[in-house]
Amino acid sequence: MTKSYPDHKSEGAAGAELARRDDATEARKRADAPGQPSPVEESGQLVAADRPDQVAFEYAPAPESRSVVHLQPSYGLFIDGAFVEPVDGNAYKTENPATEEVLAEIAAAGLEDVDRAVEVAGRAQKEVWGPMPGAERAKYLFRVARIMQERSRELAVLESLDNGKPIRESRDVDVPLAAAHFFYYAGWADKLDYAGFGPHPAPIGVAGQVIPWNFPLMMAAWKLAPALAAGNTCVLKPASTTPLSALLLAEIIQQADLPPGVVNVITGAGSLAGAALVAHPGIDKVAFTGSTEVGKDLQRALAGTGKHLTLELGGKAANIVFEDAPLDQAIEGIVNGIFFNQGEVCCAGSRLLVQESIADTVVERLKRRLATLRVGDPLDKNTDLGAINNAAQLEKIRELSDAGEAEGAIRWSPSCTLPSKGYWFAPTVFTNVSQVHRIAQEEIFGPVLSVLTFRTPEEAVAKANNTVYGLSAGVWTEKGSRILWMAGQLRAGVVWANSFNRFDPTSPFGGYRESGFGREGGRQGLGAYLDV
Amino acid sequence: MESEARTTVQSASGALAHLGFDQSSRPPAGAPGLRSSVVGAPSAVTGEMLADLRRSESDLRRFLHGLPGVDQVGAEARAASLGTRSIKTSAKLWALEMAVSMVDLTTLEGADTPGKVLSLCAKARRPDPGDASVPPVAAVCIYPDLVTVAKRALVGSGVKVASVATAFPSGRASLAVKLADVRDAVVAGADEVDMVIDRGAFLSGRYGLVLEEVQAVKEACGQAHLKVILETGELATYDNVRRAGYLAMVGGADFIKTSTGKVSPAATLPVALVMLEAVRDFAELTGALVGVKVAGGIRSAKDAIRYLVIVNETVGEAWLDPSLFRFGASSLLNDLLRQRSKQLSGVYAGSEDFSIE
Numbered sequence: 001m002t003k004s005y006p007d008h009k010s011e012g013a014a015g016a017e018l019a020r021r022d023d024a025t026e027a028r029k030r031a032d033a034p035g036q037p038s039p040v041e042e043s044g045q046l047v048a049a050d051r052p053d054q055v056a057f058e059y060a061p062a063p064e065s066r067s068v069v070h071l072q073p074s075y076g077l078f079i080d081g082a083f084v085e086p087v088d089g090n091a092y093k094t095e096n097p098a099t100e101e102v103l104a105e106i107a108a109a110g111l112e113d114v115d116r117a118v119e120v121a122g123r124a125q126k127e128v129w130g131p132m133p134g135a136e137r138a139k140y141l142f143r144v145a146r147i148m149q150e151r152s153r154e155l156a157v158l159e160s161l162d163n164g165k166p167i168r169e170s171r172d173v174d175v176p177l178a179a180a181h182f183f184y185y186a187g188w189a190d191k192l193d194y195a196g197f198g199p200h201p202a203p204i205g206v207a208g209q210v211i212p213w214n215f216p217l218m219m220a221a222w223k224l225a226p227a228l229a230a231g232n233t234c235v236l237k238p239a240s241t242t243p244l245s246a247l248l249l250a251e252i253i254q255q256a257d258l259p260p261g262v263v264n265v266i267t268g269a270g271s272l273a274g275a276a277l278v279a280h281p282g283i284d285k286v287a288f289t290g291s292t293e294v295g296k297d298l299q300r301a302l303a304g305t306g307k308h309l310t311l312e313l314g315g316k317a318a319n320i321v322f323e324d325a326p327l328d329q330a331i332e333g334i335v336n337g338i339f340f341n342q343g344e345v346c347c348a349g350s351r352l353l354v355q356e357s358i359a360d361t362v363v364e365r366l367k368r369r370l371a372t373l374r375v376g377d378p379l380d381k382n383t384d385l386g387a388i389n390n391a392a393q394l395e396k397i398r399e400l401s402d403a404g405e406a407e408g409a410i411r412w413s414p415s416c417t418l419p420s421k422g423y424w425f426a427p428t429v430f431t432n433v434s435q436v437h438r439i440a441q442e443e444i445f446g447p448v449l450s451v452l453t454f455r456t457p458e459e460a461v462a463k464a465n466n467t468v469y470g471l472s473a474g475v476w477t478e479k480g481s482r483i484l485w486m487a488g489q490l491r492a493g494v495v496w497a498n499s500f501n502r503f504d505p506t507s508p509f510g511g512y513r514e515s516g517f518g519r520e521g522g523r524q525g526l527g528a529y530l531d532v
Numbered sequence: 533m534e535s536e537a538r539t540t541v542q543s544a545s546g547a548l549a550h551l552g553f554d555q556s557s558r559p560p561a562g563a564p565g566l567r568s569s570v571v572g573a574p575s576a577v578t579g580e581m582l583a584d585l586r587r588s589e590s591d592l593r594r595f596l597h598g599l600p601g602v603d604q605v606g607a608e609a610r611a612a613s614l615g616t617r618s619i620k621t622s623a624k625l626w627a628l629e630m631a632v633s634m635v636d637l638t639t640l641e642g643a644d645t646p647g648k649v650l651s652l653c654a655k656a657r658r659p660d661p662g663d664a665s666v667p668p669v670a671a672v673c674i675y676p677d678l679v680t681v682a683k684r685a686l687v688g689s690g691v692k693v694a695s696v697a698t699a700f701p702s703g704r705a706s707l708a709v710k711l712a713d714v715r716d717a718v719v720a721g722a723d724e725v726d727m728v729i730d731r732g733a734f735l736s737g738r739y740g741l742v743l744e745e746v747q748a749v750k751e752a753c754g755q756a757h758l759k760v761i762l763e764t765g766e767l768a769t770y771d772n773v774r775r776a777g778y779l780a781m782v783g784g785a786d787f788i789k790t791s792t793g794k795v796s797p798a799a800t801l802p803v804a805l806v807m808l809e810a811v812r813d814f815a816e817l818t819g820a821l822v823g824v825k826v827a828g829g830i831r832s833a834k835d836a837i838r839y840l841v842i843v844n845e846t847v848g849e850a851w852l853d854p855s856l857f858r859f860g861a862s863s864l865l866n867d868l869l870r871q872r873s874k875q876l877s878g879v880y881a882g883s884e885d886f887s888i889e
Contacts, residue, residue: 057627057844057852062618168616328809329606372845381618478601498603 059374062381064167069157074105075243077113077267078250080120081260088112089268094243097164098378098387098422106243108268111276117235117264118282121206124261125233130203132231134190141186141228143256148179148221151252155245159217160378162244164387164423165341167379170217177503178221181521184505185229188526192230195523201530203231204308205284208277210270211246212290213239213389214344214445220246222520223287224263225505230529232285235264237274239290241390243267270294275301283307285529289346292443292469292514310518310528312346312510314443315471317492318464319349319500322457323358325476326498331365334449337474337500339373339385339427343447344393346515347472349500351440353460356453363431363451370427371414385447388423397425397446404430404439409450435466443469457482461489470512474500493519578818585782586747589740596739596778602770602806611801617841621875624837628872630852631836632659635669635868636694636825636860639889640701640793646681649674651889653685660869661887669865670854671724675700676713679720694724694759698749701763701792703728707745714752724757725749726825726860728792731766734776742776746783759787759825759858764803765795773803777810787823793860798828804839808846821850827860833871836864862889 074091076083088110093102109117129137148155155178156170165174192201207227211219216238227234238246250265266273270290278286278298285308288298292313302309319337321330337349354362378386388394405411409430418424425446433440433450440450454460464473473492475483487495493511496502503509508519518528585592619627637656639648653672660666671692672682682693695717699705705713710727717725727749733741750758760780764773777788788807791798804826811822826839836859843851851857866886873881 056849057630057840058623059617059619060621060623062620172616325600326603326606327600329603329610332606332610381616478603498606499609 059382061377063377064153064157064160064171064379064381066157066161066379068154069161071104071244074107075247075267076107077109077117078247078254078263078265079113079117079261080264081254081258083250086110086113087116089273092240092268094162094241096161096422097241097389098419100421100423103161103244106240106267108240109266109273109276110268111272113266114235114273114276114280117266118206118208118277118280120261121233121235121264122282124259125203125206125231128259129228129233129262130231134192134229134231137229137231138186138189140256140258141182141189141225144253144258145179145182145186147252147255148175148182148249151248152176152179155217155248157379158248159245160386162242163213163216164378164389166383166386167381168383169341169386173503174215174218177505178218181218181221181225181505185225185526188226188523189229192526192530195526195530197527197530197532201230201532204529204531205232206282207232207234207285207287207529208237208280208283209234209287210237210274210278210290211239212346213242214341214346216242217245217249219289220249222525223289224249226520226525227285227287227529228262230526232529233262233264235266235277235283237266237268237270237277240267240269278302278307285309287518287528288312292516295516308528308531310510310520311516312518312520313469313471313514313516314445315346315348315469315511315515316351316441316443316467317347317349317469317472317474318351318353318460318467318490319474320353320454320460320464320476320486321355321358321362322460322475322477322479322482323355324478325358326478327358327362327365329498330476331362331369333474333476333496333498333500334362334366335369335373338449339370339447340501342385342388342425343449344389344445345501346443346445347494347501347509348445349472349474350444350448350450351464351467352449352451353454353463354451355460356455359451359453363429366429367412367414370429373414373416373427375416375424375426376419385427387419388425388446391423393445394423394425397444397448400439400442400444400446401428401430401448404433404437404448404450407437407439409433409437409439435463441467457486461486465489465491468514471510471515472496582782582818586743592739592743592779592782593737596775599771599774599778602774604770607770607806608802611805611842614805614842614845615801615838617838619837619841625872625875627837627840628833628868628875629667631833631840631859632865632868632872633667633670634854634858635865636671636673636827636858637669637865638673638793638827638860638862640673640675640696644675644678646678648889649678649681650685651887653682653691655865655887655889656691657686657689659865660873662885663873666869666872670858673726673860676717676720676722679717679722683721692723693721694726695720695722696726696728696792697722698727698745700726700728700761701794703730704732707748710745711748711752714749718752718754718756722756724759724787725753726759726761726789728761728763729776729780731763734767734772734779739775739779742779743783746780746785750784757786758784759789759823760785761789761792761827762807763792763795764790764799764807765797770802770806773806774810777807778814781811781814781820781822785822787825787858789825789827789858789860791826791828791860793828796829799826799830799839801838801842805842805846808843808851811851812847815847821856823856823858824851825858825860827858830859830861831863831867833864833867836868 086107159170209223289312295311295313375385413426428448470491472494473490474496475486483497508522508524510519671694673694697713698710762776
């Protein structure tokens, strides 16, 4: 391996080379006079001439090893503490969205499977998990959290394989946050009396939890940890395109010796297994994260059933940059806001609202920054932007982006080569966007940023609130009083100040209006699983 | 008097306008070249603006305090994120060799002797006696009284002699003494002078004083390149780092440098990030490319590569050159050599395989 490196410096010429480089410096300085070609371009050529073999700091591929993951050819349902074949279901295939390679065959639960999962969960709740002292439940949850940390690399690689997100994010964000949620709620399990819901708050019963494909493991943790801490048992339905990390979590739960039936994972289509699960009479509490459209259907279906419901739905967050913002960090915040997880984030900062006085500067600097984004193999440790999770989503992103162009907004992407196989979309910025455009109103759920401008703080608030959603917002300014005022005015569940997309298990997260209701995280997240 | 005051205010706001709030003098965005790291051509009015800043302390203060703020949490998060880049195989080899060629091999001890400096110079000329393909380092960095020794030892090698001066490291002396210190170094043949700013003056808001000293030292340097040490560990905030960096650049610095190495914390990744953003913006503003030197506490090749990644992704490849980026270090070099030989041979050499000066 090491033999193949090019010998990129000729022998003995080093001194002369240094001298040449000094000449290069002089040439650069001379070129500084107005009207001369750009000094940087000039120096680029000179440096290139110095180093014929490698002209720039090109990062070599740094792939994370797949060997840590042991994929099975097929996976069953996790019911009553064991992996079982579906009784009346069938199977489908899950693929790697970066390559379209089939990863494994996954069981698709049928109605009988759902029945069985709900039934064992009900029994486990009444006989084992509900009566168990909180301190004992905590021990199990701490154990799950620790095993997640021990197997973090495996979880991260599997997540990136199945979802398409960069390993940098699954390794540094998804997996640590998922474990942190278990640690956090484990701490609450024996302190429910002091959580502010009155003495002896009771669990609700059996929770049916349906989660999306954008943060498969993290969403599973957000749902399971508070439910279990409060004494509920769970039937979890992961998204059909990303079942693998939830199944590995089930394996971890098995390893942690959780009593059978406390956590059950059923895989399959939302329209069948998901719909059957939430409609099942044995379910006392439904928690759903996903699209607003499905959330509305769910709420209609559950009306009058007496089931508890929390919904975490779509968003069209405004990331508001004032002229006195810390500019370099604001640029990072914009990038992180919309390109984190390929923009497949319900709280993504998909609308950049920038004060008109600095709009051109911000857009110019943003474009310069985007030129350094690394798009490609999700398992490469240097990748910033991975694959879109599935073909249907890619189609939706394409359709809305085309609509943006058709409506007159100006489309821009940095030059980047996208892989020929798999589902890919280049980071995209739309300028000249108006409030009436679809790309300013509809959730794109992809790496597409719409740039709008405002003149005054009042106008920023009005435009930010001018949406059916209300999940999150960001405010960038060095003026502390304005941050506080904006936070009070913005109708969003989360307002980030001089930051974006920062998550913490201690902080409640959730939306207003068509972004849903209920909170996950913090003490408030516990309330969603207690009969209070 | 009054109208004069108004003019200076206007020119200060003009300066701000050129700091990225005015598009008139820019080429179209997305202009080719080096990932468009520097997106500006020097503006005709820039020289005038800089002259204004040098003339009027109130203009200077307004300019420095009008720079966009640095959010500490955001800057540190960005630096940490770039620190996770994984530099492997051919990229690592390239980075290690680049880092060797950027080292200012340093000894700044009270106990320094001609013998110590001579052995350092031999190391600088040929860092790895067993492998002539290793480039020499950029410079040897020493106290002024040893410049003649180093100069003689480095004849014909291309390795520069850098001398600290201006009552290094504290800078607590009169300007006359500092300038005498600089002249001593320059007369003895120093190619580069590493001065310290008056942190006391900076922290008490006497920016004009700091600027005058930088300008005076620059003049005393003559042909020698001037590196201005900000001693960021004593400036404490990133806003101060950015302001002090601009101050040095307006004063004519060829390089801005983090630290003396005598104060902790010395160089850190976020400090380097903020300084690189400053030189990038200054280049955009004036067209002048100013170098950055990180010094103090950088001991491992892994750390050095992290800095190169920040350079690469903040200012772009123009700065990936010893004429614009340096490491001030003593023990770093051996780790770079060790990691380089590991890359080539596949096995780690023992520590005794590399000379200790």
